[in-house]
Amino acid sequence: MHILFLTDNFPPEGNAPATRTYEHAVRWVKEGHEVTVITCAPNFPEGKVFEGYKNSLYQKGNMDGIDVVRVKTYITANEGFVKRILDYMSFMVTGFFAGLLQKKPDVIVATSPQFFCACSGWALSAISRKPFVFELRDIWPASITAVGGMKDSKAIRLLEKIEMFLYRRADAIVSVTHAFKKELIERGVDGSKVEVVLNGVDLSKYEPQDKDPELAKQYGLEGKFVAGYIGTHGMAHGLEYIVSVAERLQHDDKIRIVFAGGGAAKQKVVDLVQQKTLRM
Numbered sequence: 707m708h709i710l711f712l713t714d715n716f717p718p719e720g721n722a723p724a725t726r727t728y729e730h731a732v733r734w735v736k737e738g739h740e741v742t743v744i745t746c747a748p749n750f751p752e753g754k755v756f757e758g759y760k761n762s763l764y765q766k767g768n769m770d771g772i773d774v775v776r777v778k779t780y781i782t783a784n785e786g787f788v789k790r791i792l793d794y795m796s797f798m799v800t801g802f803f804a805g806l807l808q809k810k811p812d813v814i815v816a817t818s819p820q821f822f823c824a825c826s827g828w829a830l831s832a833i834s835r836k837p838f839v840f841e842l843r844d845i846w847p848a849s850i851t852a853v854g855g856m857k858d859s860k861a862i863r864l865l866e867k868i869e870m871f872l873y874r875r876a877d878a879i880v881s882v883t884h885a886f887k888k889e890l891i892e893r894g895v896d897g898s899k900v901e902v903v904l905n906g907v908d909l910s911k912y913e914p915q916d917k918d919p920e921l922a923k924q925y926g927l928e929g930k931f932v933a934g935y936i937g938t939h940g941m942a943h944g945l946e947y948i949v950s951v952a953e954r955l956q957h958d959d960k961i962r963i964v965f966a967g968g969g970a971a972k973q974k975v976v977d978l979v980q981q982k983t984l985r986m
Contacts, residue, residue, distance in 0.1 A: 708740040710811035712827050714797045716745040716774065718756055721938050723817060723843060726905060728772070735771035742808050743772055744801045746779040751938055751969040753783030764804060777804045798822040805830040813837045819844030824872050840876035842886055930962045939969035949978045956984055
């Protein structure tokens, strides 16, 4: 079976969407399927193209048996609603045309949370007359208003109409949580076509390790208990609460809290640490 997968995040990006798609795709390949991933030049979350890559119109490569097609998009940092929408819409257009150039697939999968990517998947499905699977990783645009990224407006209501259109037109929906499935059913989506596939972890890649001596020395972590947050510093992640915990623990010299990553809320975290006069 030939699986055509559209996603705007893919390794070497290390965020959750990129990792989830790669881990699924590489296993499909091992099971004998042909997988083509259409994505863009790696740039998340800073909005800077990774070293060794270019934001080219069309380039094709292979990663662990996965055919990877990268297309040109409007690249911006993971911040600012208007710029991010332009980013998403540019991938919708270039990803769609790249999909037309691929060997005819047996199934087309497109992922969220932003669903302009899914619009491309649906359009390619309609043209090729092949099943369309919508992978739902977040309820969008509700997640925008939930974190205060945008107030309820005509634009949000228009996005919600597009959202419901895609739910109805999808031949199957893959939800990453049972709560998402429950919400879709409550909104009138046919529950029989919604399957839940939870995020997981490949335990063979992880094992206990001692602290890296150089890293521990560089950041003053020697002999300390270290609590860390590693990942996207996004508006929905509530990192300000970790800063509040750090404030309450600042008098215990045995504890260190480490943030690693980047994103739209990173500067907010840095500013909050400075406002509370915490040591960095």
